[in-house]
Amino acid sequence: MxxxxxxxxxxxxxxxxxxxxxxxxxxxxxxxxxxxxxxxxxxxxxxxxxxxxxxxxxxxxxxxxxxxxxxxxxxxxxxxxxxxxxxxxxxxxxxxxxxxxxxxxxxxxxxxxxxxxxxxxxxxxxxxxxFGHLISLNASQMQPTEDEYQDDSKGYLTSEGYAIKGSYMDKYIKAFWGDDILFEWDKIAAIKNENKRVRKLQNFYYEYDNEFVSDYACESPEEDFAESWTFFVLCDISEPKNIKEDKVIFFHQFPELVEYRKKIRSKLKMIPNNYLERYMAKE
Ligand SMILES: [Zn+2]
Known part of the structure; x- marks a missing residue:
């Protein structure tokens, strides 16, 4: 993997x-x-x-x-x-x-x-x-807080604070992390025994493999965001066939992120073919 x-x-x-x-x-x-x-x-x-x-x-x-x-x-x-x-x-x-x-x-x-x-x-x-973490978790995107547990009325709580209303993460969570899946993931994330947590997370990925671009994306909503952003930059998807492809094209709604994508792609040493299809099969 x-x-x-x-x-x-x-x-x-x-x-x-x-x-x-x-x-x-x-x-x-x-x-x-x-x-x-x-x-x-x-x-x-x-x-x-x-x-x-x-x-x-x-x-x-x-x-x-x-x-x-x-x-x-x-x-x-x-x-x-x-x-x-x-x-x-x-x-x-x-x-x-x-x-x-x-x-x-x-x-x-x-x-x-x-x-x-x-x-x-x-x-x-x-x-x-x-770079996806810098995009989504910088000071313009996150409201620092003393809260240790999420207050749902304030939105989604990351380690950096609450996702500001209208921020990339706020929109991403609203689009893709409904209460049910967030609750299911939360329960797994809280498991203290690391081996057990990893095993449960793997099962979570297999259960929802149509929704996550990689197994690592299941690690947390923040990692999910960073992984989907990565495939947005590296892939050309115009007609999404499933939720994970919806996550990839999610970023097209933000002109500044489309610009970032263009800039990064013009500087990469190589742009992989069929990256999303190949990725999880690669190792
Ligand atoms: Zn990461």
Missing amino acids: KKIYCFTLLFLLSINFSLQAQKELDDEVGETIGIWTINNGGLITNNKYNNKEGKKYWDYLMSVLPHELINKYVVRFRLYTDGIQDDLGGFNSLSESNKEWTIEFDIADMDLKNENPDYIEDYQHTLIHE
Whole structure:
């Protein structure tokens, strides 16, 4: 089964974040290759790490992804490795306000010299998927809250806060996560025993495989959003045949996301064929 492992989200109050930006945070995954401060989309070199390596990856990332949200929110860039697979990378909110974000990538999973099409397909997928989290969970989309449990009158509660009415996530939840499926998923997500949770989640995927673009999309509504967004960028679907294809074309209603899609597609090394059909059969 194919898996993309996103980081669990970090919730750090980052007062004077710029002072901390080059430091390692607690619970970082893998071995650090380098950490850089990002200011208005530019990488600030430092004396501690290999700036050439950092710039190489940062330039690649900025060549593929639209700049607007990155310039506005991203303050930190980290390269690391935990070997091939496991954690591939992540875009994560660093503050409760969701105004400061970090981008992290595992260089073993993003060797820019590797020309194997499957390998390129995988890291392009990761990059687009992670950008989907920045699109959907940034400060303009989420209302921070102290609530630990969802108050239904306030909408859908993510780790970053409530999906603001009219936000991408709010519309996505209203379109695709009715009370029944959300309740069923919630019960599984609450299972403490990890093996049991994973098994139940797999069964959930098999039960609803017409509704989810990948098994990882069942991980949470937020991951579902990021996965559907990824297939929106990578696939051409005009007449949806099932709910998962409805999820892919959901993004066409937002002109700015259609623009992002166009920009990203023009910069990708390759656009896979029949990606959605092939994806779950691939591994
Ligand atoms: Zn993710």
